[in-house]
Amino acid sequence: MNWLKRFFMREKLYAELEEEVAAHLEERVEELVSEGMSQEEAAAKARKEFGNVTAIKQTAREAWGWKWIEDFFVDLRYGLRMSRKSPVLTLAAVLTLALGIGANTAIFTLLYGLVLRSLPAAEAGQLAKVGIASRAQPDSADQGGSAMTYHMLQAYGEEQRSFRELSAWKEGDVQVPDKQGVIQSYTSAAVSGNAFGLLGLQPYRGRLIEPYDDVKGGPASGWPVVLSYGFWKQYYGGAEDVIGKKMMASDVPVTVVGVTPPEFQGLWPGQLVKLYFPMQFAPAAAKRPDWIDEKGEDLFVVEVLGRLQPGASLAQANAEVKQMQGALFDRFIPARMKHDPYLEKAYMMVGSARTGLPSYLIQTYKKPLYLMQGLVGIVLVLCCVNIGGLMMSRVVARQQEFAVRTAVGASAKRLVLQYLTESFVIAVLGSALGAAAAWYGTDLLLHFFRDPMMMEPLSIHPDKAVFWVTLGFAVVTTLLFGTIPAWKASRSDPGTLLKSRTTMGGRSQVAGRMFVPVQVGLSLVLVALASLLSYSLIKLRGERAGFDLDHVTIQTPLIDVLKLKPGPRLDLYQRMVDRLMQMPGVDSAAATSQTPMTGIKITGDFQAVGEGPNPPEDTQLAYNDVGPGYFRTMKTRILEGREFTPQERQLNVCILNESAAQFFFPHEQAIGRYIRNKVNDDFRQKVECQVIGLAEDAKFYDVRSGPPRTIYLPLSTERMDKDLGNLVFLIHSQTKAQAVSAFRQALSEIAPTVPLNIFVTMREQMDAALGSQELITLLANFFAVVALLLSALGLYGLLSASVTQRRGEIGVRVALGATRGNVLWMILGEALVLLGLGMVLGTVGLFLTTRFVTAMLYNVSAFDPATLTGVAGTLLLVTLLAAMMPALRAAMLDPAETLRTE
């Protein structure tokens, strides 16, 4: 019988002991009676011989070592009873804690789901990513380096000794017609045949991709596809007979062979991969033979996931790859790319892939998530301090009780434990409520985690790990807010306390004083952070971007389903634009290959043609292929020259923005000059163009970075052929609804079979790009208000108690000639001293925390004097408001009355 089993049987064990002891006494009495004693005498003697029956039974029970658990349950019941006795206080504490823990659980759920959770693979700690980082781009190492080429991986795999196995992963989109025949785009991954085996993943249905699937041209039975659990449910309704079903993926027939388990959401956290294909399928379906090139001149498209040899470390693998990189680069970087700035300073690296491969979402949201966790962490501490203050007042109110218990023999340890248990009751109630709120809150938060390219929202829910962490929060908070009051309770001195209730002489300080400055300090930190972030957000949103954000609607219909040649495709786009322009409510329309604010940096190498040496500096320009009317539609001003016309479909004309013109032709006329490019993988067509227009500077990649030097090229047949996919329509109208209905109408007239994409406005796209900034600012503001409220309540409670406690003293003062004004100022002064202390603490806190937010600030210093003055003013106002009531009450005290009651 083990310990736990016995514990649950302890009632039986105790009953047996009772019976045994009773039998013992009976037997002794019988014997003594049989020796001639009277019943009473015998009973007395038997008990005398036996000793203290109750104490012995107690000792016998304690022999089992369960006392502490039993005490805990007694304390628990007592705690619940005490909580019910002061419902308002308990409710306030529970709600405060629910807020703190709910916020922490919600954020932690996201942090865990996106950043911390291990892949559901066997021994995920052994998984590592091999990538190419570059000193030309310092953050490339944080992301584990970029992709390598297929043949490079093969060569590396054969020579290296650190990994047991290496696998190739490539993310991409495939187009699959839905039940109505409308083409939908899904995120997919092409994987080498050993990829799932390496992970140690078991199929949910059927089988996963196997080595024999991954052959050039596909296996004899045709290309296989493995569905994600989500896709299986969504597309096939979870049908059991899905294995063997045929479907079309990017116009290639494929056969379903299996389903991945539900816990596997792909290798890129936050990216919901729906379909898995063999690696060799990717170049076949995308018609990109250069992805796996027979001559070994593959593009850098393969992400590498490996499983380290047992016992091999990342450091070892890194040391090994350092030895090999020279030879690998020589062999696999094609001559035309040797001088690519990224590759020139490239080095190979191995990083942990326990949590998966880096994804857009993680790179964007990792730091903000940690920041948010820190923010809500401060809030939790504040909540604990606040509850600590509340509890303290309860301890003071119950000091009589504690004194009595000490007097009758309770040890300090028992009192502390009992008090902590009471606190734990509140912590558990608060946690439960908080966790429930977090369950719903997570979805709300996820709303802000937008990837403008993402088709469907993320869904992350708390799981086991989150449960444990929440429980951890409960325990930690118990200790945080329960310890000091518990200590105070254990120090209740029966001698002085039982004697009298009131203390006339001696200014005994109200317990919980030290909590207030801490609250004020934490509030100051939160309010200051919130102000700085809000200020940044307002600036980010308000600043002129170089285009109209509010009236431009974007739509990217999947015109590629029509499979038109470049010329007719451009004609179709132009017909659409012309038709849109005739629609009511539409001011202007245009097609473009890129919209600003996508967060993606696209640059090419350009230089000025003609006299003088070319500027030796960086000649990387942002570029965009834009159709006629782009500038008119975006409301980006043309400063000189003109826009492109529908007839201009060659790369022989271009428009520069001011910065680019200034760079190439400082203090000279740019119009009429020539620009040419360096052909490389980023930009594969030859450009030699005459500058026909000069546009104002406009932001391009995202809101944070200023306008880059930009070159605008016309929509060319040449680039339409290879590199431009579906173009984006821009529609300028008063309302989004007008744009939507106009577009639907135009499309139904001109190309009714083309599937529509979602309509978004430029503003919405930018807000998506600002998602984390917005969320953090919103949270910071929300919690700043909460913090102010909590501090005000804390201060109010403290001062009220103080005034009550000092009634006698105040009475004496007034009797001795203090004016009402004096009394008022005495109390306000007390508040101001606490505020001052809090401000000092808060400034220190702010000093420690601002460096974490500087990355999110925009055009405002972390110690912006105006902001800090505002914060201080706000705190002063709140303090005065909270202090005014108690102070007035003190001032109104009638000395005669108070002195009488003393």
Added chain:
Amino acid sequence: MNKRAEERDLFPGALEMMILRTLQRQPQHGYALAQHIKRMSKDLLQIEEGTLYPALQRLLKAGLVKAEWGISVTKRRIRIYSVTVAGKKHLKTQVSSFERMLEGIQRVLTPEES
């Protein structure tokens, strides 16, 4: 409070030793055990009968004795204790270390013979 009660039986473990020795000779129930120890010690040891029970619970928990419910000659439901294999082993080491200790004490206490 409880500690004091234990300390009264000479030294920690003495009572357990006597219980184990008695039970090794013959399994019996608590009352008989108490009477036996009292008789054998000729009431020299001031043991409260009750202190036997915490000791028995400790031995049960440690697995040194086991207990079975039976019916006594006086038709009473009683719990009969017997020594387990582990208990026998424990007793042996306890007794030998006790004897060594006793010998040591005796040597010190006995006046040196010249």
